[in-house]
Amino acid sequence: MGCLDVTTGEEVYVDSATTPLTWDHLLASTAAMPLFPPVEVGGRLLCDLVHRNNMPLxxxxxxxxxxxxxxxxxxxxxxxxxxxxxxxxxxxxxxxxxxxxxxxxxxxxxxxxxxxxxxxxxxxxxxxxxxxxxxxxxxxxxxxxxxxxxxxxxxxxxxxxxxxxxxxxxxxxxxxxxxxxxxxxxxx
Incomplete structure (x- = not known):
C-alpha cells in the first residue's frame, strides 16, 4: 500500500508481508488532500499518492x-x-x-x-x-x-x-x- 509523507514528499510503502496493515494505513492511502485530511501513521503524516505517483507500478x-x-x-x-x-x-x-x-x-x-x-x-x-x-x-x-x-x-x-x-x-x-x-x- 502506498502513501505520501506530507512533510518530506517521500513515497512510503507498507507491505502486508512484513507489516500488519491497519485502518490508518488504508485511510492514509486514500486521503486525497486537501479534500481529505492526512492521517498520522507511525509518527508520519501520510496522504494519498495522487499528488506524486497515482499508479505506482x-x-x-x-x-x-x-x-x-x-x-x-x-x-x-x-x-x-x-x-x-x-x-x-x-x-x-x-x-x-x-x-x-x-x-x-x-x-x-x-x-x-x-x-x-x-x-x-x-x-x-x-x-x-x-x-x-x-x-x-x-x-x-x-x-x-x-x-x-x-x-x-x-x-x-x-x-x-x-x-x-x-x-x-x-x-x-x-x-x-x-x-x-x-x-x-x-x-x-
Whole structure:
C-alpha cells in the first residue's frame, strides 16, 4: 500500500508481508488532500499518492524484476480524452492529465527496465494488462470525488467492460519478450 509523507514528499510503502496493515494505513492511502485530511501513521503524516505517483507500478515491478509477473492495473484517469468544450471540462481534463501522467512515466520506466534486463541477459518478464477509466461526458471537474450510487455503478460497469476488452486483447496477443503491454482500446 502506498502513501505520501506530507512533510518530506517521500513515497512510503507498507507491505502486508512484513507489516500488519491497519485502518490508518488504508485511510492514509486514500486521503486525497486537501479534500481529505492526512492521517498520522507511525509518527508520519501520510496522504494519498495522487499528488506524486497515482499508479505506482514501478516499485513493485522492479522489486520483482527476476520473476515472471502478470500485473492487472486499473486507474480512474485516462491519458487520452476528448477536447474540453467548457471550463468544467477543462478542469476535468487537467485532472486526467495530471494523474494519468504518473502511470505513463511508470510505464516508460518499466519498458526501459525490461529492455535493459533483456540486453543484460537477466531473468524476469512483465506482462501488464492496463485499463483506464474514461469518464462519461456528464462527469466533469471533481469527478474523482463523486461517490454517488449512479457514479459508482457506472464506473464498475465501465471497469468490467474495459477489463473484458483488455483480456480479449491479452488472449489474442500472448506475451512476447520481457515486457508485454495490453490495454483496452479507446472507445470510438
Amino acid at each position: 514501478d516499485r513493485p515491478m522492479v522489486e520483482k524484476g527476476e520473476d515472471d509477473v502478470l500485473c492487472f492495473a486499473s486507474e480512474l484517469f485516462a491519458i487520452d480524452g476528448p477536447q474540453p468544450s467548457d471550463m468544467a471540462g477543462a478542469l476535468a481534463r487537467c485532472q486526467d492529465l495530471q494523474c494519468a501522467s504518473h502511470a505513463r512515466r511508470s510505464l516508460a520506466g518499466l519498458r526501459r527496465e525490461y529492455d535493459l534486463r533483456d540486453r543484460a541477459g537477466l531473468p524476469g518478464s512483465l506482462a501488464l494488462v492496463h485499463v483506464a477509466h474514461r469518464a462519461p461526458a456528464h462527469e466533469k471537474a471533481g469527478k474523482s470525488l463523486n461517490f454517488s450510487a449512479r457514479s459508482i455503478a457506472e464506473r464498475w460497469q465501465a471497469g468490467r467492460d474495459d477489463m473484458r476488452a483488455a483480456l480479449a486483447g491479452w488472449r489474442e496477443r500472448p506475451p512476447t519478450g520481457r515486457f508485454t503491454y495490453v490495454t483496452a482500446p479507446a472507445p470510438q
